Amino acid sequence: xxxxxxxxxLPLAAFLLPLAGAVLTxxxxxxxxxxxxxxxxxxxxxxxxxxxxxxxxxxGGAVYEAYLLQLTPDxxxxxxxxxxxxxxxxxxxxxxxxxxVYSWGYMAEGxxxxxxxxxxxxxxxxxxxxxxxxxxxxxLIFYELFSILTYPLVVHxxxxxxxxAGTKYIIYILVGGSLVLLAIVLTYFAAGDxxxxxxxxxxxxxxxxxxxxxxxCYIAGFGVKAALVPLHGWVPDAHPxxxxxxxxxxxxxxxxxxxxxxxxxxxxxxxxxxxxxxxxMSMVTILAGFTVLxxxxxAVNQDNLKRRLAYSTISQMAYVVxxxxxxxxxxxxxxxxHVTNHAFMKGGxxxxxxxxxxxxxxxxxxxxxxxxxxxxxxxxxxxIAALGMIGTPPLSGFxxxxxxxxxxxxxxxxxxxxxxxxxxxxxxxxxxxxVYRMYFREPVxxxxxxxxxxxxxxxxxxxxxxxxxxxxxxxLGLGASLPGMPVSLARMAAETFFH
Amino acid sequence: xxxxxxxxxxxxxxxxxxxxITPVVGRTRAVRSANWSLGVMLATSVIALVLVVQVxxxxxxxxxxxxxxxxxxxxxxxxEFGAVIAVICLLGxxxxxxxxxYAARAMAEQRIPYYYALLLLNLTGMIGFAVTGDLFNLFVxxxxxxxxxxxxxxxxxxxxxxxxxxKYLIMGAISSLVILxxxxxxxxxxxxxxxxxxxxxxxxxxxxxxxxxxxxxTLGFMVKAAAFPxxxxxxxxxxxxxxxxxxxxxxxxxxxxxxGMLRVYQIxxxxxxxxxxxLNTVLMxxxxxxxxxxxxxxxxxDDIKMMLAYSTISNIGYIIxxxxxASSYGMIGASVHVFNHAIIKATLFLGAGxxxxxxxxxxxxxxxxxxxxxxxxVAAISVGAISIVGIPPTAGFVCKWYIALGAxxxxxxxxxxALVFGALFIFIYYIRMVNAFYFRQPRDPxxxxxxxxxxxxxxxxxxxxxxxxxxxxxxxxxxSFIEPAVQRLLLPLGGG
Numbered sequence: 001x002x003x004x005x006x007x008x009x010l011p012l013a014a015f016l017l018p019l020a021g022a023v024l025t026x027x028x029x030x031x032x033x034x035x036x037x038x039x040x041x042x043x044x045x046x047x048x049x050x051x052x053x054x055x056x057x058x059x060g061g062a063v064y065e066a067y068l069l070q071l072t073p074d075x076x077x078x079x080x081x082x083x084x085x086x087x088x089x090x091x092x093x094x095x096x097x098x099x100x101v102y103s104w105g106y107m108a109e110g111x112x113x114x115x116x117x118x119x120x121x122x123x124x125x126x127x128x129x130x131x132x133x134x135x136x137x138x139x140l141i142f143y144e145l146f147s148i149l150t151y152p153l154v155v156h157x158x159x160x161x162x163x164x165a166g167t168k169y170i171i172y173i174l175v176g177g178s179l180v181l182l183a184i185v186l187t188y189f190a191a192g193d194x195x196x197x198x199x200x201x202x203x204x205x206x207x208x209x210x211x212x213x214x215x216x217c218y219i220a221g222f223g224v225k226a227a228l229v230p231l232h233g234w235v236p237d238a239h240p241x242x243x244x245x246x247x248x249x250x251x252x253x254x255x256x257x258x259x260x261x262x263x264x265x266x267x268x269x270x271x272x273x274x275x276x277x278x279x280x281m282s283m284v285t286i287l288a289g290f291t292v293l294x295x296x297x298x299a300v301n302q303d304n305l306k307r308r309l310a311y312s313t314i315s316q317m318a319y320v321v322x323x324x325x326x327x328x329x330x331x332x333x334x335x336x337x338h339v340t341n342h343a344f345m346k347g348g349x350x351x352x353x354x355x356x357x358x359x360x361x362x363x364x365x366x367x368x369x370x371x372x373x374x375x376x377x378x379x380x381x382x383x384i385a386a387l388g389m390i391g392t393p394p395l396s397g398f399x400x401x402x403x404x405x406x407x408x409x410x411x412x413x414x415x416x417x418x419x420x421x422x423x424x425x426x427x428x429x430x431x432x433x434x435v436y437r438m439y440f441r442e443p444v445x446x447x448x449x450x451x452x453x454x455x456x457x458x459x460x461x462x463x464x465x466x467x468x469x470x471x472x473x474x475x476l477g478l479g480a481s482l483p484g485m486p487v488s489l490a491r492m493a494a495e496t497f498f499h
Numbered sequence: 500x501x502x503x504x505x506x507x508x509x510x511x512x513x514x515x516x517x518x519x520i521t522p523v524v525g526r527t528r529a530v531r532s533a534n535w536s537l538g539v540m541l542a543t544s545v546i547a548l549v550l551v552v553q554v555x556x557x558x559x560x561x562x563x564x565x566x567x568x569x570x571x572x573x574x575x576x577x578x579e580f581g582a583v584i585a586v587i588c589l590l591g592x593x594x595x596x597x598x599x600x601y602a603a604r605a606m607a608e609q610r611i612p613y614y615y616a617l618l619l620l621n622l623t624g625m626i627g628f629a630v631t632g633d634l635f636n637l638f639v640x641x642x643x644x645x646x647x648x649x650x651x652x653x654x655x656x657x658x659x660x661x662x663x664x665x666k667y668l669i670m671g672a673i674s675s676l677v678i679l680x681x682x683x684x685x686x687x688x689x690x691x692x693x694x695x696x697x698x699x700x701x702x703x704x705x706x707x708x709x710x711x712x713x714x715x716x717t718l719g720f721m722v723k724a725a726a727f728p729x730x731x732x733x734x735x736x737x738x739x740x741x742x743x744x745x746x747x748x749x750x751x752x753x754x755x756x757x758x759g760m761l762r763v764y765q766i767x768x769x770x771x772x773x774x775x776x777x778l779n780t781v782l783m784x785x786x787x788x789x790x791x792x793x794x795x796x797x798x799x800x801d802d803i804k805m806m807l808a809y810s811t812i813s814n815i816g817y818i819i820x821x822x823x824x825a826s827s828y829g830m831i832g833a834s835v836h837v838f839n840h841a842i843i844k845a846t847l848f849l850g851a852g853x854x855x856x857x858x859x860x861x862x863x864x865x866x867x868x869x870x871x872x873x874x875x876x877v878a879a880i881s882v883g884a885i886s887i888v889g890i891p892p893t894a895g896f897v898c899k900w901y902i903a904l905g906a907x908x909x910x911x912x913x914x915x916x917a918l919v920f921g922a923l924f925i926f927i928y929y930i931r932m933v934n935a936f937y938f939r940q941p942r943d944p945x946x947x948x949x950x951x952x953x954x955x956x957x958x959x960x961x962x963x964x965x966x967x968x969x970x971x972x973x974x975x976x977x978x979s980f981i982e983p984a985v986q987r988l989l990l991p992l993g994g995g
Binding site: 137188 | 885890891892896897899900901903904907908912915916919920922923926927930934937938939940972973974975978979982
């Protein structure tokens, strides 16, 4: 089943382009802000085209690899682009590019912009590295780098809340990272070769106890980033504190990096057969199922819009783990495409939240009454993304849930449909009232709001990313079955995992 | 092709004579002593470089001083562990460059030539310690570096510095005595002081005196290395000394204990007469304890140099744990960390020195916001902080990875756990530091007016910071360099 990999510098380019951007940010500002903005956009766009090109060719059956550095006498830093990584990489690069454009309008000039853009580009570089890592140590390196070097973005506002959220973020993430490191040390010792191929690199010979220890270290470690309850504590604080464009990528792809890690580990370190033998996945299923419902219930009560969306992310990301934990090929397809679909939907919602903050000065759901009249495009974008999140056909959210549902039936777990539909129902409960308020309530202006009554639709540079994200949500749903779409890549990945 | 044999002797003779002459050179103008000692260190570095390349090519070699063969004469022996001289020379050179501006402010003019002389003596002591093949010489060089170390701590002449130096002296003298006692016992047992010779003759020696000797050696070297709870002399001495001296003390001088331990291992394993199991267990626990306690105390410090001093205890903990594991991965990790930690800690101490020099403030509270005023220095410190916590792919990670692997290899996964989570603990106070420098509101807005450090300080810091990254990214170079030495060391154990 293993395809011969082609050597290519493109995986490296996808990671080096944004890195160059990060380095150039400050010197370019000396010339002018405009030059910096355009250069960064060009680099990100180039990175996104490389990622999409790679995804398209991987969908055609190719596999790319590249060697970066020799870290220790035994281990190279090694990149390998397979179907799973290609899809994640393309998602990351595209969403990041849109968030970058959005930042132009969102971030006021002089607001520590040099630091913001440098670390924004750095995080993109590391995340691309995560997507294309070809062995565990490479994965760990990029994973740790992007976890830790996003800290300056989380605390960017430097308000006391942001600092507190940052501390919480960094402690959660470091504990998670340490567990992953421990797991990788144990894996390396048990298996040696760490290239991420299908079929798994661990074998049952190393003993039940070690296998369980390694397994739970991985799940707990990545679970922190993937925000599995009870490891989700950092998510609801970090999102409201961070600048909106960063919240969009934080929720859209960085939380997903945890789920991505779990997929890599389950399918390519353990392998499906070993996992079935170990019989541990049912516990993960329970954990993920609980997370879906629990976080969704909490979301209903949040008045802070970004906080509500953050809980929604926890709930939605748990779908991914849930789908994977069933070890069925359809549910895995559902999980993989849900990462992509969710990235654009949630990205869209956070972009809207940022627009409400900037244009209306509104942070809370209860202040959104009548917002549609003042910002029609934004409200429409929000409504579409919200419907997608609930799983309304023909939007992209429906496709992933459809596959997840199929997988549940395929693996003989019809009861889990309750979780699936319950999560969707709760999503409707926490998202639709917002839509209702925006469209059907008259604006009630309190004394505080008076100042911002004049707030109208946002400038084009902020609306264009939102419109593109919304179009993607629609297109990924309508065109789901076309070749070259995420589903085909996910199907390829699932086929290799399940032979 | 072997280099001129006496080169190994010159390695010691050059800095030693240089040190003695320094006060004379700087008699009329202090700045001459700075130039002179820089020249001496550069010459020594060239010699060191030739020797390190040599050992990488052909393996260990030795030089018999004056042609007197062992066991009567003095033997200088250079192996891969001795390659630590490379980092000694590097740090020594950079510390001397850094001192140029720093010393002028930190001490009276007439003291400056003596300061450089002491610095050179200290470096000579370490170089000698690393390359000698003779137990008594080992002791002599250890005393040279310790005595000059005490004086260097007190060099500013302030009351508090004298107190710190005195505390350092007491602990240092006790540990030296303990080591001397052990050397005496070994001499009594074997009738030789040459290490290779002692190793050969130890077989069949009675167990009780052996146990005392090796126990005493370990105890003495652990005091020198400042393992918890034998660390009490370290924080004050390292925090109060002038920053370039702190860099040398924290980066290098504590490593004397480690290199000493490596020599002990060479004798113990080589002779096969000593059972190190019990000692190894002690070392593992000492290491774990040092990591955690060092981090614990560091969290409560507000003085930046005090924080760095405690962080040294944690890092020495890594190394001691790696040694105690006695597995090949652990030993390799520990040996490489001797190099890497020296570089990282020097980055941090010199960086901190530059901050203190420019701002006149030394607590995190007062230094809040300094990152905007001195971007390069603080960036270098941040790189150092990231390395010391072991975030990949920096220099600190390589060792953390190897020592953790070593713990699993030795069948003690618990210690891998302690290591990884100890590192986490360490991160907490470095985060505090980075937060203060970049993200907190300055307490005194005047700090934003401070200018970047002068080139003679900034350049060494930046060189070291880039080395923190390079040693991580090119991690395989030092690892494969040290590997044969560790394999040789562990060979009697069945290859470890």
